[in-house]
Amino acid sequence: MRLITSATLLALATMAASAASAQDISAGERSWNKCRACHQIGEGAKNLVGPQLNGLFGRHTGAVEGYSYSSANKGANITWDEAVFAEYIKDPKAKIPGTKMVFAGIKNDKEIADLTAFLKQFDKDGKKL
Template sequence: MMKRVIMIGLTCAASIAGPAYAQDLAAGATSFKKCGPCHDVGPTGKNKVGPVLNGLDGRKSGTVAGYNYSDANKASGVTWNEESFLDYIKDPKAKIPGTKMTFAGIKNEAEAKALWAYLQQYDADGKTK
């Protein structure tokens, strides 16, 4: 009986988390439209005004090949993860003074988290995990 109760609980938790994650990805894709003029992501992603954002989760700031980063970005010591991204995206120039990124930021935490969910789904090759 205990196994059945645990399995039912896991099934319910998975069904609740699944749609929420899909909503996060959809909201993140919408939010990424703010980033799209300067950044690219996905299997055909390339550097634009800003670096390609494939493989962002776990990547050190200032390390995408072929992109000319500011000295501030290269020296920031930031390794991208959810915490560092959420802190940065609120106000990029405050987090890394001297960055070339001229974006006012995303102050809404739910939107920023959805954007992170969207970005972190892409591996370094732009394939979804």
């Protein structure tokens, strides 16, 4: 009986650890509040101070039609994926020196993962996947 109890406790602890490290879209949406002053996302999103972020992952820097990018951003030749975004959002000016983005960054890896999960919900047309 003790072996079953230990195994059960181990399984529960493993499940709890996995849930704690999983991406949380709701938390990512709350983190999105730091971005929304300059960016839009979703159906009908428009460029503001920064470009709209629909379909961000998989697109190249400087690719949003109608947005006036810095030459640094246009010339960065980066394709956005989770790793590149995580590095960028921690310190935008370090990743792309000369970017127009004025943002101190998000340093917390969990918050970045949650924000990434929120952003990844939206396809290039702003529809939730």
